[in-house]
Amino acid sequence: MIYREAGQFKTSYGADQAVFPIWQDRWFVLLGVAAAFIVPPLLADEYWLQAVLIPLLVYALAAIGLNLLTGYAGQLSLGTGGFMAVGAYSAFKLTTAFPQVNILLVFLLSGLVAAGVGLVFGIPSLRIKGFYLAVATLASQFFLIWLFNKMPWFVNYASSGTITAPNRTVLGVLVTGPNATAPMRYLVALALVVAGALVAKNLVRGRVGRSWMAIRDRDIAAEIIGVHPLRTKLLAFGISSFYCGVAGAELVFLFLGSAETLAFDINQSFLVLFMVIIGGLGSILGSFLGAAFIVLTPIFLTNAPHAIGLSLPVALLKQIELMVFGGLILFFLIVEPHGLARLWQIAKEKLRLWPFPH
Amino acid sequence: MKTKPLLIALLAVAVAAGPLATLALAQDKTIYVPLFVYRTGPYAPSGIPNANGFNDYFNLLNERDGGINGVKIAIEECETQYDTKQGVECYERLKGKATFVNPYSTGITYQLIPKAPVDKVVAHSMGYGMTASADGRWFPWVFNFPMTYWSQASAFIKYVGAQEGGIDKLKGKKIVHVYHNSPYGREANPTLETLARKYGFELTLLAVDHPGQEQKSTWLQVRRINPDWIYLSGWGVMNQVAVKEAATIGYKMERMVGNWWSGSESDVVAAGDGAKGYKSMTFHAAGPGFKVHQDVFKLLYDKGKGATKRELVGEVYYNRGMINAMLNIESVRTAMVKYGNKPLTGEQVRWGFENLNLTEQRLEQIGMKGMLQPLRVTCENHEGNGKAAVQQWDGRKWTIISDWIEPIRDVVRPNLEAAAVQEGGKLGYKMRDCSKEK
16 A cells, blocks of 8 residues: 555666665655764764664675675675774775875775785685685684784784774864764764665676676576676675775774774674674665664663663673573574565565555 | 564564663762673673672772762673673763773773773773873873783883892893783783893793684793793683693793783682692782771671672682772772862862872771782873782682882883873874873
8 A cells, every 4th residue: 555566657767777666665765864864963872873873884884795795696704804804904004104085085995905805815716615615714814813913014013002093084074083973973984884885786786796696596507608707706705895894994993993803803704694694695775684683682682671670780681681682583583584684575565465465 | 474563563673772771870969980890701700700899899888988988889880791892882871970980801991092081081991901001191081000011011020030039140031921912912022022132031922812722832832942931911711721731731830920810710720730839910919808808798798788709709800809999989089189079070080090199008097908009190100109919829829929019110111101102192192291280
């Protein structure tokens, strides 16, 4: 009833190929993005922005990156944390070496550096597949972290061994560093993730995305119909690492403010992989839903007992939180193995028929 | 499939409701103290006694004195699991009401150092965190008294010198530093290197990667080098494994000295008798034998209000938590002398931290005489003039076996000031003029 495409005729190829062909979708997304840009900076307090929404956006970007590689191109990767570290450390090196360069440009450049590293570590994917590839990417995770730990050059020989986000402005407004306000950081993170999601959405609809999916579904068949495996797989690694690199730079510059290599350990790789799996493999929306689930649920579970006035020891609360969180993951995966994005799709189908389901 | 709408609704609640703002626990008339604790996760064996020490001391003050000069203390714990991101979440949630925090993790401290001056919250990293922040001219909002890692390492070298029969006897001796491969573990390296050049001992640096369960190759190297002394900067499981491995290769335990995060009960118990004789640096005494503990037993444990089991009072980390709480409180008390007995602002509390003067007499009044050394903090020196001692494990308990050792300040301080220029410059700070502070 409220969600019906009947009567929406496409009269041009452009209209037929639109990202959101149905006007309800289009408006929903547009309004959602507009609301995301306007409402939180005005209403949310610093805790919400800094501790909840910014990490959510950063991880959503990383999840999109991994989803392109794992969800669309079918290459299982456990190197996300390492690629994020490449982005973070190269952003730090670039912005300290060239302080006058716009920080947004620095983010993109560090993404490119990460893409380069991703290309190198993507080479084994030409020979090995599946779990074996996962192990090979695991090696990249350990190698990169070891490298950043070992070489003091990456931290500009700081005695502390950490990288710190310096004060940087965009159009005269401070966006990174300790004095940047939370709304500004949030807006930068949001703008990057919206742009990234739009590009990704278009990538996966086009030739590139289709060749990725062909490789994912059956690489030999794909090769026979003319998809070049070398180019396709490496492109997936490169673009995926680009996203992860930008997300890593954001993690340090917009969220944490300073970091050591431990912030990019193997747990990060797993975390982002779980986001992709729970959100839905091969879905851009799923990346957002997965990131939201993994980032928000623990925070919700921590705060919920306080909100209803329940006073329990913090250790007990933490244990309960871990148990409930684990239980929820299992629950959602059993009920819908294709992830949260699939649930959303089913909901849309239902809405289409509502209120007269057959 | 009736469950689907339910599922979607559930999901919508979980995602959209998100974190709810916590109810304000603190009233206007109390001093609010957030406690970052790690009672769960891989480092819980260290975190639990520490958090209990904190709790007991704050509760003791509320029970015995009605708070600080009559102003009650309201504590709220926040679980960090020793994880930096969760620590930041805690900080953002609780900073509104707080005037000071004890981050209790070097990683979290690094997050808070840039934020502290912006939010007007004092960050007190007691014996951990960033060494350079001891230069109060660059880092007015960060304190790390009673001592830094660098001072500690210099005290260790001084101790070794004394054991060898004079600091000049260090020439040609072999010292190995086994450290956790993280900013924390690497802290002592520059100081040890400087001192190696000065006194002519051979220093070998051996890194152990996080978490430190696998150290076979490290100890093979130790065996080959056969050092005269080993300095250990470990954390959590790495300490237990290191002590065990040292015992396995038959190294003389009296010649292995941990830093003060490598010298608690949980670090040595796992190695059993092999750990006997193992030493560690410390800045306070262990054990439940001080006057303050009698008060704790009488006013808390006899009434069933204790945070832990009676027999666990006096563990190394328990006492450290207590001392940390005491230093916080005495700093606030110092500020109250100037600003009056009421809940204070962040800036007022900061003044109190900076002008803390903990005399022998005061230590006696609060029942901690002999537990730690008198301490004086100044605008320039946020490390204070603390002294270290060496404690030894006898198989049952830790006992202090050395005199209080004055760090080699003329070596540490110039390096520290140079590092502060670098670290402060990274954050865009300006050095303040301490002669203008009052």
